[in-house]
Amino acid sequence: MLHKLFKMPKRHVGLDIGTGGIKLVELEGRTAKPRLKVWAGAPLPQGIYRESQIGDGRALSDRIRELVAKSGVSTTYCVSCMEGQHVFNRFINMPAMSKEEVLEAIKWDAEKYLPYAPEDCYLDAVILKGAPGVQEMKVLLVAAGRKIVDAHAAVLQQAGLQPVAIDFGALALGRALLDGSAQKNRVILDLGAGSTKMSFFKGAIIAFSHTIPFGGNHITRLLQDELGLSWEEAENYKARQTDLLAGRGEDLTEVENMRKLLRLAVGDVKREINRSLAYYQSRNREEPLSQMIFTGGGSLLPGLKEMLLADLDLQPVVADLSRTVAYGPGFAKTSLQSLSPLFGTALGLALWEGKA
Ligand SMILES: Nc1ncnc2c1ncn2[C@@H]1O[C@H](COP(=O)(O)OP(=O)(O)OP(=O)(O)O)[C@@H](O)[C@H]1O
Ligand SMILES: [Mg+2]
Incomplete structure (x- = not known):
C-alpha cells in the first residue's frame, strides 16, 4: 500500500483510475469468496489521466463523481491504486525485522534504496517472506513522489470520496487473479x-x-x-x-x-x-x-x-475473476467473464484488507 490515509472502515469500493477509463467495484459478504455487488466503468477522454499522472484534475474528479452516483455503491470509502512508470518498486533482501524497522532502515539509507529523498515521497514496505526467527526476508519497497500521490488523493476527495488507501496496482491484480493455494x-x-x-x-x-x-x-x-x-x-x-x-x-x-x-x-x-x-x-x-x-x-x-x-x-x-469472486444476484456467468479483462485491478482494490 502506497499511502494509508484513514483508519480502515468496514466497507470500501475499489476504484481503478486507468489511462483509458475508470472502473469501480463493490463487494458484499466477508467470506473467502465475496459476491460482486456493483461494477461500473466509464471511459476517460485523452489527456485527463495518464499512468498515474493527472492531466486535468477537475475533469477527472467530475467523471469519478458521475460514475459513483450512477453506480449506486453504498459507501464513499475507497481504495485506489497507482502503477506504471511513476511508481518506483524494488525487491530487496533484509535481515528479519518488523515493517516499521524496515521503513526506518530505508529512510536512514535512502540514497542507497530510493530515487527520492525520503521527505519527497510516500514509501511503503511489504514483507514478502520470512517469519520471526528466519534470518533473511524478502521485501518489496514501493514509493511514489509526494506531489503525484497528494494530487491523486485530492482528486478522490473532490469527487466526494474518502480515500482509505492507495495501493500498488500489481498487488491488486495478484489479489484478484491468483488464488492463495x-x-x-x-x-x-x-x-x-x-x-x-x-x-x-x-x-x-x-x-x-x-x-x-x-x-x-x-x-x-x-x-x-x-x-x-x-x-x-x-x-x-x-x-x-x-x-x-x-x-x-x-x-x-x-x-x-x-x-x-x-x-x-x-x-x-x-x-x-x-x-x-x-x-x-x-x-x-x-x-x-x-x-x-x-x-x-x-x-x-x-x-x-x-x-x-x-x-x-x-x-x-x-x-477470470470468477476464481476470486462469486456472482451476486443478477450477474450472469458470461457477463463476469467479459468483465474480467477490464475489472481485475478494481476487484483487487475492492479485496484490499489493509494487508499487502
Ligand atoms: N475489444 C477490444 N479490442 C482491442 N482493444 C480493446 C478492446 N476493448 C478495449 N480495448 C483497449 O483496451 C485499452 C483499455 O484497457 P484497460 O481498461 O485495461 O486500460 P487502462 O486500465 O485504462 O489503462 P492503464 O492500465 O494503462 O492505465 C484501450 O486501449 C482500448 O482501446
Ligand atoms: Mg489498467
Whole structure:
C-alpha cells in the first residue's frame, strides 16, 4: 500500500483510475469468496489521466463523481491504486525485522534504496517472506513522489470520496487473479491503454514487476494516423476488427500498410516482454515460469496473445475473476467473464484488507 490515509472502515469500493477509463467495484459478504455487488466503468477522454499522472484534475474528479452516483455503491470509502512508470518498486533482501524497522532502515539509507529523498515521497514496505526467527526476508519497497500521490488523493476527495488507501496496482491484480493455494510461478501481463505491466508471482507472492511504456493508446494512435480517423473512430475500429494483426500478402493498400506497422509495433513490445522474461528467469533459474495470465483491455485484440506467446514455453491463461469472486444476484456467468479483462485491478482494490 502506497499511502494509508484513514483508519480502515468496514466497507470500501475499489476504484481503478486507468489511462483509458475508470472502473469501480463493490463487494458484499466477508467470506473467502465475496459476491460482486456493483461494477461500473466509464471511459476517460485523452489527456485527463495518464499512468498515474493527472492531466486535468477537475475533469477527472467530475467523471469519478458521475460514475459513483450512477453506480449506486453504498459507501464513499475507497481504495485506489497507482502503477506504471511513476511508481518506483524494488525487491530487496533484509535481515528479519518488523515493517516499521524496515521503513526506518530505508529512510536512514535512502540514497542507497530510493530515487527520492525520503521527505519527497510516500514509501511503503511489504514483507514478502520470512517469519520471526528466519534470518533473511524478502521485501518489496514501493514509493511514489509526494506531489503525484497528494494530487491523486485530492482528486478522490473532490469527487466526494474518502480515500482509505492507495495501493500498488500489481498487488491488486495478484489479489484478484491468483488464488492463495496456487503454487505455480506465473506472470500477469496487464495490457492497458497507457502501458503494459508485467507482474511476476511465485505462488501468490509477488517477485518482480516491470512496466513497458506501450499500451492500447499507441495502437489507437497508429490507426488514427494511418487511416485518417478521429480518436473515437479509431477506438471503435479497433474494437470491431477481428483480424487487425493478420497478414495478407504484400498488398500495399492503406489498411495493409497499417497492419504491417501494427505488427512491427507489437513486435517491439514482444521483444521488451521477452527481455523482461529472460531477466527474471536468469535470476530464478530453479523456479521456471509456467503461465502467462492475460488481462487489461488490450488483451482483447484478436491475435495478440498468440503473437506475444509465439516461441515462448508458457501456457496462456485468460484472466477470470470468477476464481476470486462469486456472482451476486443478477450477474450472469458470461457477463463476469467479459468483465474480467477490464475489472481485475478494481476487484483487487475492492479485496484490499489493509494487508499487502
Ligand atoms: N475489444 C477490444 N479490442 C482491442 N482493444 C480493446 C478492446 N476493448 C478495449 N480495448 C483497449 O483496451 C485499452 C483499455 O484497457 P484497460 O481498461 O485495461 O486500460 P487502462 O486500465 O485504462 O489503462 P492503464 O492500465 O494503462 O492505465 C484501450 O486501449 C482500448 O482501446
Ligand atoms: Mg489498467
